[in-house]
Amino acid sequence: MTARTSPEAAREIPEATVARLPVYLRALTSLTEAGTATCSSEELAAAAGVNSAKLRKDLSYLGSYGTRGVGYDVEYLRYQIAREIGVTQDWPVVIVGIGNLGHALANYSGFRSRGFRVVALLDADASRHGELVAGVAVRPFDDLAAIVRDNDVAIGVIATPAPAAQDVADRMVEAGISSILNFAPGVLSVPEGVDVRKVDLSIELQILAYHEQRKAQQARPDGSVDEVPVPLVEQGLVDQGRVS
Amino acid sequence: MTARTSPEAAREIPEATVARLPVYLRALTSLTEAGTATCSSEELAAAAGVNSAKLRKDLSYLGSYGTRGVGYDVEYLRYQIAREIGVTQDWPVVIVGIGNLGHALANYSGFRSRGFRVVALLDADASRHGELVAGVAVRPFDDLAAIVRDNDVAIGVIATPAPAAQDVADRMVEAGISSILNFAPGVLSVPEGVDVRKVDLSIELQILAYHEQRKAQQARPDGSVDEVPVPLVEQGLVDQGRVS
């Protein structure tokens, strides 16, 4: 692949766009599987669930990969996005905490198929060591540093209970990991230069609950609330019933 | 006052704020467990991992629950936020798709402790029916409508493989569910008035990979790119037409 990137083009892709690129990638994969060779921004936007103007603008940050009057070559665009995200290379990943969630993650096929390779599963519980999960043996947490060094691991996944998360994060950073995906609730503190993304299952449900509650209140606009003796009555109404 | 006055006084809480309220809730719970009775916006902001000005502005949408010169009563504020989100009541939830991820979700204690009660686990695979997961029996997917009706379920969780997701969503909506948390990849299409939130594990990793790649390139600003012979794990990603 043309290793000649323009001398520090330094294209700064907006964070909101970066978050959508994987969605486009997935949509393009669907189109490929459906046998589509070419698509317009309208089609792709529909498949990705976004506005076509937004899609075009997002893609414009990567370069001009479309043809006016024609559209995009599905295969070509897919490769360009994959390259931009970095999933044309193989990313070794370690997962720490092999409880229910860790199991699910280790078995999740979406990782491998998207360029992520689980090179190690770690758990502090010695009774789990040696157990095979998705073909990978569970090893002691203390092996972390050696594993990271030997496999050049940059990305770590934390799936431990909350109390252990900060300690695991510290050890990961110490071992040289610079990107962390955290499933444990709570806030992680990490040094400058380390990226953390958090996924909190119960937060998502709570956001849904909020909107659900509003809908229920709206359907009953007499101001009556379920119980809540507390003053400060608020009547929920108005609502742009779309959460994204 | 406030009883049946102008209803347009209803406070419209910004979406970004709604998404942070559960984080504050969690932070307040931590403070309570640590025995803290009162806290300043600085302390709470630190515990929640946000800027204190943002925290104060967020809270101001709920009302004036603090005391100037003093701070917030932890217990009181926690109740107010919980009430606003709606987690003072009990939300029945159904989970569809009891694979690895469904298992993990069913066992996730964070749901119950935050006002969500898993009333049913559904799976299309008959060989799983009757199996107990986290004390709840797995039942046929066709029981959905009856379960939703009998338990007044408003929230559904989809943890099936991607191809089944849209069908499950359709059936959920038909059964009367109006909020969906979707773990399956791909875009769900639902009617107006139904909220969908998506959690995509591989997308989070891809976002991390993008930033990780940037860090690597930045450390080596000569424009060189890693060798990348591109074995491309996924199906034919290969021959990208040509690079102009």
Added chain:
DNA sequence: AGGAGTTTGTGAACGCGAGAACAAAATCTG
């Protein structure tokens, strides 16, 4: 009681992202 010290709540400035609208570039048609 009054002044000093805190800390909240909010008005205002600012920056980023979303969407509309349009010009540029390619194909198609006669």
Added chain:
DNA sequence: CAGATTTTGTTCTCGCGTTCACAAACTCCT
């Protein structure tokens, strides 16, 4: 080959969310 048609890439405008900065309000101390 010229004009009509299609669709991209980009510019412009608007609204939302973040952050700053400060007045208001409360406590504490003398």
